[in-house]
Amino acid sequence: MDWQAIWLSVRLAASTTAILLVLGLPVAYWLTYSERRWKFLVEALVALPLVLPPTVLGFYVLMAMGPRSPIGALYGKLTGGMILPFSFQGLLLASVLYSLPFTVQPVAAAFAGVDKKLIEASWCLGVSRLATFRRVIVPLALPGIATGAILSFAHTLGEFGVVLMVGGNIAGVTRTVSISIYDQVQSLDYTAAGQTALFLLLVSFAVLAITYGLQRRVWGVWRIR
């Protein structure tokens, strides 16, 4: 088994999930409570990675972060000449975009499920919007937030197309588990491919089983009605 690739995938998935939690919660909050007319456009944009072929997403991300693009140039200036394509950081950026709906959608659904009156009651008690978010909305939406985090983690763990486009296949830097399996099959090493594939299958199943189990119990404890 390609432990190096597994470890890289786990690191990538964990970092992606952490960034998505910081980024996805405000986005989900805005999508849930904003009354802007053009909200549907942002919703569609966030959901785009669900339907877009990973190669298409990967292509645009690759173009957007090339050294001559504004983003790539700024990154080079900030880091003293580093480039995003074919680096772990570039892969991370692409993964965040790719898994964004997997965080935002369950979290937004959980936010929408929080009784609006609880939020208004908190405001009328003099508690700020931010503190209300932290003390009422997040605790009550915790199962949804956990689901979003776990789904993003599992989704990033198995990504292939985007990685191939943006990261290429550099051992220890951008060769993730799924790329490794592809390599092993290409070199007719079916035993290794089978082992890695089985490992990924078991991890994915375990992660999902834990999510659903956790949700049941959490809902059981917090059921309101």
Added chain:
Amino acid sequence: MSPRFELDARVSIPLTGVTVLFGASGSGKTTLLRLLAGLEKPDSGSIVFRGKPWQGLSPQQRRTGFLFQDYALFPHLTVAENVAYAGPRATAAGLMEAFGLAELADRRPRAISGGQQQRTALARALAAGPELLLLDGPLSALDAPSRMRMRYELRRLLLAGGVPSIVVTHDRMEAVALGDWMAVMVEGRVRQSGPVRVVFRRPADLQVAESVGVENVLPAEVAGREAGLLTLHVGALRSQCVDSGETGSVYACIHAEDVAITREAGISSARNRLAGQVRSVTVEGALARIELDCGFPLVARVTAQSAGELALREGEQVAAVVKATAVHLAAYSQPSPR
């Protein structure tokens, strides 16, 4: 987002004791309450609280301790954590003690009764040190027996809290039991405001009278005035009532409790009494509701005992007697300007 709703509320509310905002559902009282709390924004108009303009202030800045119909307790927090949510721990602990919640401190809201939830919500609001309390149908989530018990209990707690409060209700008994002062809303407008007793005894117009539940609201003509009394023609009834300056067409408002029934035969219409036919007798617990046909429908309420003694049956001739002091006049309501 929210549908357009026309609300025209010109009213000043005394900031002492309990004020009841009264009206049928859909009359706009909850919307008015949400406007006061800052949860809705009016298209125009102003709210002034103790000389301070409130428009543009967030709900947080107004601190109205809004009490929702279902109390909106935080389900993930214990009773103690709910009460101490927005106030100092010492204040919260004192209120828990005063409201009899101390032994429930570690329970979750769903594990306590409706009445206890209400006290928790009230304690939570008071702990935050509000300037004004707004209560939206505070008793409507309770079952009937607790609702009766909690009416006076709630008034006691509100007065003990020492914070002026505005209570929304559509229940007459609740209005009487809770309020010192009331404002009646009809179709998005505040139509009358004043001390509770005055509003119930002297509704300003037909819709207010119907809204506060005066059973008999009868079209009448002022036929003459003499020595502080008015002579009224209500159908065939010649009635007298206290002169408060009305002329022409008015409504005569008579509570069903103020209509007495006798079987003295042979008397046709005399002053403040008129003959009628019994149309129906409905026993409601200890009371009986009797509908008469006196040329116009008239509802009387007597004790079930006296209804039995009179042996009232449908179709029988009786006489209805209305005391002059029980007749109150309400002006014809003008169509409100749009």
